[in-house]
Amino acid sequence: MNPYYTAMLLIGILLVIFCTVLIIYDNKKLLSYIKLADEREQQLREIVSDAELMIEELNSFSDYIVNEVEKKNVEFKNNIQHLEAEINNLNHKTEELFEILNNINNNQSLLKDEEKDKTEIDSRQSFISLNSKYSEVIRLSKEGMEETEIARKLNMGKGEVQLILQFTK
Numbered sequence: 001m002n003p004y005y006t007a008m009l010l011i012g013i014l015l016v017i018f019c020t021v022l023i024i025y026d027n028k029k030l031l032s033y034i035k036l037a038d039e040r041e042q043q044l045r046e047i048v049s050d051a052e053l054m055i056e057e058l059n060s061f062s063d064y065i066v067n068e069v070e071k072k073n074v075e076f077k078n079n080i081q082h083l084e085a086e087i088n089n090l091n092h093k094t095e096e097l098f099e100i101l102n103n104i105n106n107n108q109s110l111l112k113d114e115e116k117d118k119t120e121i122d123s124r125q126s127f128i129s130l131n132s133k134y135s136e137v138i139r140l141s142k143e144g145m146e147e148t149e150i151a152r153k154l155n156m157g158k159g160e161v162q163l164i165l166q167f168t169k
Contacts, residue, residue: 137154138165147162
C-alpha cells in the first residue's frame, strides 16, 4: 500500500474519530440543554400556575371589592333618601313655623290696632269728660258759685278751676 493512501486513511480515521468525539460532545451538550430546558419549562409551569392562582385570588378579591362598593352605594343612596326626607320634613316644619310666626305678627298688629283704637276712644272719652267738666265749671261760675265751692262739687283742685276760668276770660 501506498504511504500516501495510508496517510490519507489514517487522516480519514482521525477525522472520523474527531467528528465522533464532536458529535458525542454536542449530544452531551444537547442533553444538558434539554435538561435545562425541562427545568425552565417546569419553572415556567410553576410560575404560570402561581400566576393563575394569583389571578383567581385577584378576581375573588375584586368581586369582594365590587360587592362591598355596591353595598356602600346602596347604603349611601338610602342615606341620601333618608336625608332628603328629613330635609323635606324640616322644610315643612319651617313653613309651619313661618305660618305661626305670621299669625302671631298678624295677631300682634291686630292687638296694637285694638289698643290704638281703645286709646283713641279713651282719649275721646276723657276729652269729652274733660270738656263736660270744663263746661260745668264755666256754668257754675256764671251762676255765681265761688271757685272753692266749684272745686268741691266737681272733685277738682282749686288751681284747676282757676285755670279753666282764666282761659274763658
